[in-house]
Every structure is written in C-alpha cells, then in structure tokens.
Amino acid sequence: MLQVLGGNTGGAGRFSRRRLLEAGGAGLLGVSLAKVLAAEATLPFQNARAKSVIFLNLFGGPSQLETFDLKPDAPSKIRGPFKPTPSRTGGLLISEHLSRCAAVSDKFAVVKTMSHPFNDHSGAGHYIQTGRKWHLPIGGGFNVTPKDWPAMGAVVKMLSEKTAGGRSAKLPPYVVAPNFLGRLQEYKVQLRRPGETAGWLGRAFDPLVTRIDKREAKDNPYFRDCTDAELRFEIEGLQTREGITLERLGQRRSLLQQFDQQRRLADRSREIGAYDQFRQQAMALVSSPKTRQAFNIQSEPDKLRDQYGRNLFGQSTLVARRLVEAGVRFVTVHYDCVDGYSWDSHRSSQYLEKHLLPGLDMALSALLTDLDQRGLLDETLVVAMGEMGRTPQANDKWGRGHWSTLFPAVIAGAGIRGGVVYGETDKDAAYALENPVSPEDLAATIFHALGIDPAYRIYDAQQRPHEIVSGGSPLFDLFG
Numbered sequence: 001m002l003q004v005l006g007g008n009t010g011g012a013g014r015f016s017r018r019r020l021l022e023a024g025g026a027g028l029l030g031v032s033l034a035k036v037l038a039a040e041a042t043l044p045f046q047n048a049r050a051k052s053v054i055f056l057n058l059f060g061g062p063s064q065l066e067t068f069d070l071k072p073d074a075p076s077k078i079r080g081p082f083k084p085t086p087s088r089t090g091g092l093l094i095s096e097h098l099s100r101c102a103a104v105s106d107k108f109a110v111v112k113t114m115s116h117p118f119n120d121h122s123g124a125g126h127y128i129q130t131g132r133k134w135h136l137p138i139g140g141g142f143n144v145t146p147k148d149w150p151a152m153g154a155v156v157k158m159l160s161e162k163t164a165g166g167r168s169a170k171l172p173p174y175v176v177a178p179n180f181l182g183r184l185q186e187y188k189v190q191l192r193r194p195g196e197t198a199g200w201l202g203r204a205f206d207p208l209v210t211r212i213d214k215r216e217a218k219d220n221p222y223f224r225d226c227t228d229a230e231l232r233f234e235i236e237g238l239q240t241r242e243g244i245t246l247e248r249l250g251q252r253r254s255l256l257q258q259f260d261q262q263r264r265l266a267d268r269s270r271e272i273g274a275y276d277q278f279r280q281q282a283m284a285l286v287s288s289p290k291t292r293q294a295f296n297i298q299s300e301p302d303k304l305r306d307q308y309g310r311n312l313f314g315q316s317t318l319v320a321r322r323l324v325e326a327g328v329r330f331v332t333v334h335y336d337c338v339d340g341y342s343w344d345s346h347r348s349s350q351y352l353e354k355h356l357l358p359g360l361d362m363a364l365s366a367l368l369t370d371l372d373q374r375g376l377l378d379e380t381l382v383v384a385m386g387e388m389g390r391t392p393q394a395n396d397k398w399g400r401g402h403w404s405t406l407f408p409a410v411i412a413g414a415g416i417r418g419g420v421v422y423g424e425t426d427k428d429a430a431y432a433l434e435n436p437v438s439p440e441d442l443a444a445t446i447f448h449a450l451g452i453d454p455a456y457r458i459y460d461a462q463q464r465p466h467e468i469v470s471g472g473s474p475l476f477d478l479f480g
Contacts, residue, residue, distance in 0.1 A: 028371035044159040048451025049381070049479065050414035055153070055332045056384035057192070058318065059125060059181060060343030061407065063390035063400050066095055066352055068408040069429045077427050078392050081349055088242045089419045097357035100365035106419040107368045107377070108351065108412035111476050113423030113432035114385065116439055119404040121344065124195050124387035125181065129153075129195035129332070131164050131443025131469050140153070143182070144192050148199030151207070152446055153330035155458065155468050157198075158205045160329055172208040173290055173329045179336065180209050180236065186217070186340040191207065196332060200460050209236040210295070210319075212312065220338040223355045225310035232422075233295045233319060239292070274424040295319060295327040296353065308361035317363040321370055329450075334358070343386055349398040360384070368412055377413045382451045384443075386408035392428040406431055414449045417480045440472025442455075448474035 050159045063080070065071060070093040087102035092110055094102040101108075117131075118124045122142045123134040132149035150158075153174035160166050160173035181189030198205035210233040214221060221230070249451040263436040297305065297318050308314040313335045320331040335356075337344050345352055364384055389407030390400030406425060412418065422433035444454040447469060453471035 006334075007246075016314040017407055040129035044453075044456065045163060045451045048449065049239075049379075050240055050451075051379040052153075052383045053156070053192040053258060053383065053450065054317075054320045054324060054327060055129070056320075056335065056364065056367075056382070057125070057129065057181070057332055058335045058343050058384065058386040059120065059295055060337045060341070060345070060386060061388035061390060061402060061404075062356070062386045063342050063345060063352070064112070064347060064406060064408050064425075064429045065390065065392065066345075066357070067098065068092070068410065069112050069425055070095060071429050072393075072430055077394060080394065081398055082353070089421060092421050097353055098361045100361045104365050104368055108382070108410050108418055109373060109416050109420040109422055111409040111411060111437050111442075111475070111478075112406075112420045112425050113434070113436045114389075114407045114409050114439075114442070115432055115436045116388075116404050119388065119402045120416055122404075124404055125193050126195040127439045128385065128387050128442065129471060132200075133196060142191055142193065144197050146195045148194045148197060150199045150201040150205065150458070151196050151332075153196070153332055154205045155447075156203055156330045156450065156452075157207070158201060158458065159452065170353075171327045174327055175207075175210070175320075175323055175330070176207040176332045176334070177210045177233065177319055178212045180336065181334045181336060183211070184221075184336055184338045186338060192423045192452040202461070202467075210234065211303060214338070220342075220415065220452055221312040222335060222342070222359065223311065223351075225317060226312055228298050231297060231315055238368070269399060269429055272424075290326055294322040295326070297322065301445060304366070307362065307366040307370075307444060309359055311359050313359050314363040314366070317367050318370075321367060322374075325374065325376060344393075344400060344402075345390065346399045347396075347397060360424050366378075366408065371413065379414060381414040381416070381446060382412040383409060383446065389429075392430045403430075409437075410477060411445075415479045417478060420478065422475065422478060423424075437475065438472060440469055441475060442472070444469045444472040445474045445478070448476075449479075 029164050065080045070082065071079050072084055072093065081216055082095045083095040083100045084096060085099045087094045087105040088106040092105060095104065116124065116127055118127050118138060120138040123136065123138055126148060130149040130152050131152065135147050157174040167412040176196050181193040181196055185191050198209060212230060212233065213220065297315055300318065305315065305318065308318045316333045320333050323331050335343065341347055342351060343356060349464060366376065368380065371380055386407060388402055388404040391403045406429060423437060425431065426433055426435045447454050454467070454472065454474065456468050457465040457467055461466055
C-alpha cells in the first residue's frame, strides 16, 4: 500500500527520495516531480540576496493616484488634488507630498500593477502578508482564525529554527511592531486582523509582537509625536498591570515567577505547548542584551529619530532597522487605521495630506537612506505597500472607495534595481496594461530574495504537504 502522508516531520520535514519518487509516479503531489526534488535539494537561506525583510504594511489601502501613480492629465474627477513632484526615476510620477521619497527614488523600484480580486480589508491584508487567499469569503470575517495561511514571516521563523543553531538563537526570527494589526483600531469589538500569524502552522511560529497603548480612546499615535515614555515596546502577553519592559524583565530576579504566573493563565486557556514556545522566546529576549538594545531607540541620535518622524510609524520603522541590524530575519511594521479610516480614505484626502503621506515620506526615505549608509541595504529587502488601492473616480470630498484591481508596491534593497518602474497602468490608474503582479508573485519574490525556493513544502498538523507559494513566480526582472 502506497503511503504518502504520516510520520513526524516537525512542520517542514522532507520525504525520502524513494517516497518522493513513488508519490510523483502516482501523480499525488500535484506538481512535477522535478520541481519537488529541486525544492528538496535547496536548503533555505542558501545563496540568499537578503538576510532580512522589513515589510511596511500600510493598512487600509493607499490611493495609487495620490502616491506613486499620479495621472495629472486625467479628468478632474480622477486625477486628484495633488500634483507630481520631480523624482530620480524617469517616468515615475510621485505625489508632491512624497518629496523625500522622490529624492531617493534611485534606491527603490515601484511595482505599479499589484492586483487581486479580494476587495476586502481583512481578506486582502491576509493575502498580501501570506501570498494566499483567505479561506473566508469577502465580508465573511474580520479576525484571525486557526485556519489562516501562515504569514511569510511565520514560514521564515519555522525554517530559521531548522537551520544550524536556529532553536538556540538569541534573536526572534519574526517580529511585528508596534502592535498586532487591529489592536488600536476604533471599532465596536477588539480586532486582530488576519495575515500576520502562523495560522494552521501552529502558534509556536507566531511572531513576537510588541505593544504600545493609546493615551485615550480617540487618540491616534500615528498622527502625533510620541514621547519616549510611550515608546517602550513591551512584549504583547507579558505585561503586568504596571507593564513590563524588556529592560525591566532583564533586571528582575523574580523573572521565572512572572512566567509561572503567565503559565497558569495559559493552562486555563489550554494553550500550554504554544505558550511554552513563546516563553522560551521571551526568555531568550530577556537574556540577550543585544536584542533588548535593539528596542531601545532612545540610544539613537535625536537628529536621526527626527528624520524617521517622531510619530508611532516612524519610530517603529526605526525599531525595524535596529532589529534587522541585530539579526532578526523578518520584521513587519503596521501603519494601522486607528481612527477607523486613515489609509482607507473614503471620506477625504485631508488626512493623506496632513498626516499619512508626510509620515510615510519621512519613515520610508529615512529607512532606505539609513540602511544604505550602514551598508545594510544590500542585504535587507524593504517592501512598503497597502492591501489594495482606491477607486479611480473620487467623491465630492476627494475620498475614494476600495479598489483591489490596481495598487502600487515599493520594493528596495537586496539586489533590487533602484530607479525602476515595473508594469504600466491605463490612463485612469484603474487597470494594468502590462505585467500585472499578484500577491503570489510578491510572496515568491520575497522568498526568492531570502534564498527560499517558493516550491518548498511545509506540512500541516495532518502532515499534508503544501508549497509555500502556489501559482506565483518571482519578479526576476527587478533584480540587478
């Protein structure tokens, strides 16, 4: 009897060559045998262009017509209120409110033709962070579920722990800052948007998530300067009533008692195994001065912190640079919709002009310049994007609706050719005329940069194999 599944693979184990041949001969793997064997023979992170990834998630859907695909010759109802500014990339029309990015556009490529059919925030957010469509239909849910596809960062974390010394590493492979997506959103219930977790891969591969609170219900720390007292970057799940910073945890002799108390809470929620893994990660953080220091942005010069912007997004982006500099493989920084709209600009372009675009402009341009000056840009892949775009035609207040059919992504570092525009759009920035790019293509590109074959197979709890990317191809033309 042919046995394809079964056996304890630990999430990313491989079949023997004989079993692969048997399964391939029986046509049970769903892909060509040569493809499977090639993926099997390639160890993750080998010949990688990128050591790390910084994923800047602009949740809500920035308008293509107000960011990186302006159409100044379009009719007035479409072109928007902003004018383009000169950039260092021929043929790229960038918003006047992204002038700092325009000045360093030779460091990044703009993919103008991201596209997918999931015109819903939660589902689209899941799609771009995982490279897989959400299992719930459009409008079918808002929050994470155990059936979600693993985030790219979660896959990277799992594979990192299977490398030599991976389990004993003193650095978390995957970090999310400044909060889990949805935590600060103004909504009738607490949201945790899908896309950033390990999903069915298991909670042991969830990210290490930091936590920063609002001052009050209507506060938006993305739209104002934050104090150093606020920017403590506590670890989600390890707070006492007073709050526990990494530095305080590292100094306390009663640390084990703190974790034992949290363990008892975990016992009641029947998540002991996953919590044990989390406990080990937190303990590693506490015992690692290098990692604690990475969260200490107060050690950075004031001038540099000002360049990133003192708001929550700018300072979290600076933390991301410090984390990858310390050796973290994958960092996601969320620019969340605290007020319920923000990048989801249905109402007007007012916040785009006043807060959103200036905040992105400072953080992204400072990050690319900072990484470059430190010699880290060549080994760090930077991706900045939302989960969708906006409707070409605006309303009377210059708000725009959801439009997942077309939206841009900025990609830089790790061998990406700067000063490049990938794809072309129609006169109204509504549809791709050439080179449409799917979330699957984006995921394949990110994994390729990290030296991970997109055909690499991971295993669910029933030991069923899944390619980490299905149906996508790396954008090889972006690499030099």
